[in-house]
Amino acid sequence: ENDHEIVTMARDELKRLEPELVESTKNLQLLLLPRDPNDDKNILLEVRAGAGGDEAALFVGEVFRMYQRFCEKQGWRFELMSANATGIGGFKEIVAMVSGNSVYSKLKFEGGVHRVQRVPATETQGRIHTSTVTVAILPEAEEVDVKINATDLRIDVYRSGGSGGQGVNTTDSAVRITHNPSGLVVVCQDERSQLKNKDKAMKILRSRLYDLEAEKSAKAHSDQRKDMVGTGDRSERIRTYNFPQERITDHRIGMTLHQLSDFMEGKIDEMVNGLIAYNQLEKLKAEGYATS
Template sequence: MFDKLEFLEEKHIDLSKKISDPDVINNQGLWQKLVKEHAELEPIVEKYKEYKMSKQGLADAKEVLYDKSADDELRELAKMEMDDLEEKITNLEEELKVLLLPKDPNDDKNVIVEIRAGAGGDEAGLFAAELFRMYTRYAENNGWKTELMSLNETGVGGYKEVIFLIRGKGAYSRLKYESGAHRVQRIPATESGGRIHTSTATVAVLPEVEDVEFEINPNDLRIDVFRSSGSGGQSVNTTDSAVRVTHLPTNMVVSCQDEKSQHKNKEKAIKILKARLLDLKVREQQAEIAENRKSQVGTGDRSERIRTYNFPQGRITDHRINMTIYKLDSFMEGEISEMLEALITSDQAEKLKQVENQ
C-alpha cells in the first residue's frame, strides 16, 4: 500500500508541474485531462501527507519519552501525545485503504432515474409519484438540477412510469444504491376497512452516457413518430411529435412525448436508450466476472427488494444492510443522506474485505 502511495505522491507532483506548463495550458484538451487527474489524486495525497506527519510526530514523541535526560512532566506529555497519534495513525490507515479502492468510473456522472409502478394498482402509481418527489427534493437539497424526460400518468395523481435526469457532480456515486424494488406498506385512502396494503415500485439508476463513450449504429434503430396524448387519451399535441425508438438487436423500446418538438423527443429517447444499453452491457460483464458472487450492496438486480417504507410505523428499512430509520416523513421529503451514507460505508467495507482476501 505504501509503495503505491509514494508512487501517487510523485505522480501528483509531476502533474502539478505539467498543469503549470504554458505549452500544456495551450493544449486545452490535454490540460483539462491532467487537471482532472490531479484533482482526483489530491485527497489521497493530502491524506498521505497527514499520515506521514503523524508518523513523524510519533517518532519525535517516542524520542522524548525514552530520553532519560527529559523531566517527568515532558515525558508524560510525550506519552499522551503518543497515545493520541497511535489512534490517529490507525484511523488514517483505514481512510487511506478506502481512498485507494478502485474508483467507479461513473461516480461523477449525471444520472437517469427510471421509476415504474409495480404490484398494487393505483396505490403503486401513487407511491411511484412519491418516490419521484423524494428524489427531486434530494437533488434540490444538493443544488442539483432535474429534467423530466418521460412521464406516463395513471389519472389519479400517480405515475405508471417516470424517467428523469439529475445533473450534479457525484450524483451517480450516491444514487446508484437506489436501484431495485421499493415496497410500501400503508392504508390507502380508498380503503374503508383500515387494512394495510403492500405495493411496490421499481427504481433504475443509470449513469448518463456521453456520445463519445457509446455509439449506436443508426441502422440498428427504428424510429416511429406518433401523436402525443395525455391521460385518458386527451390530445395534447396536434402534430406527430412523439417519438418511439426501437433498438432492433435487443428489441429495447423507448418512447418520449413530453416535448412539443419531435427532434427534442428523439434526442431524449436516444439518451435514455444509450444509458439502458450501457447498463445492460456493464451488468453482463459483471455477471461474467463474478457469476456467483454478490456484494452486500448494489448488486443491480432490478427484482431485488431493497427497501420497505412502512407508514403505520413511520419507518424505513433497508434490507441490504438491515438498517431502520424512524423518520419517514422527512425521508419522503428528500432527507435520505443518512441512509445513503450507511450504504456507501457498507459497500466500502465489503470491497475492502474482498481486497484483503485476494
C-alpha cells in the same frame, strides 16, 4: 522527573492522535481501492410501478418527488425525461436525468425494489396494503460509450395523448424509438417539439444499452463485483417504507430510520451515507485490509 513528564505527555498525545491515525489509515486504504469508473457520471433515474395497482402507481410519484427534493438540495440539475401517467395522479413509469457532482457515486445503491406498507386512501376497511416500485439508477452514457447504428433503429412519430397539457397533441410531436437488436423501446412525448422528444429518447436509449452491456459483463465476471451492497440484482427487495409505524428499513445493511415523513421530503442523506460507508467497509475487508 522531567523524563517521566515527557513520557506521560507523549502517551497522552499518542492517545489523542490515535483516532486520527485510524481515520488517515482508512482514507489511505480507500484511495488504494479500485475506483468505480462510473462514479463521476450523471444518471438516468427510472421509477416504475410494480405490484399493487393504483397504490403502486401513486407511490412511484412519491418516490420520484423524494429523489427530486434530495437532488435539488445537493444543487444537482433534475430534468424530467419521460412520464407515463395513469390519470389518478400516479405513474406507470417516470424517468429523469440528474446532472451534477458525483451523482452516480451517491445514488447508485438506490436501485432495486422499494416496498410500501400503508392503508390506501381507497381502502374502506382500514387494511394495510403492500405495494412495490422498482428504482433503476443508470449511469448516463455518452455517444463515445455506446455505438448505435441508425439502421438498427425504428423511429415512429405520432400525436401525444394523456395529460400533457394544452397544445401538446396538436402535432406529431411524440416519438417512439425501437432498438431492433435488443428489443428496447423508448417513448418520449412530454415536450411539444418532436426534435426535443427524439433527443431525450436517444439519451434514455443510450443509457439503457450501456446498462445492458454492463449487466452482461457483470454476469460474466460475477466473482469480480465492484460493489458489495446487496446482490446488485434489480429485482432484489432493498427497502421497506412502513407508513403506520413511520419507519424505513434498508434490508441490505439493516439500517432503520424513524422519520418517514422527513425521508419522503428528500431527507435521505443518512441512508445514502450509510450505504456508501457500508460499501467502503466491505470492499476494504474483501481486499484484506484491517477494518477494526
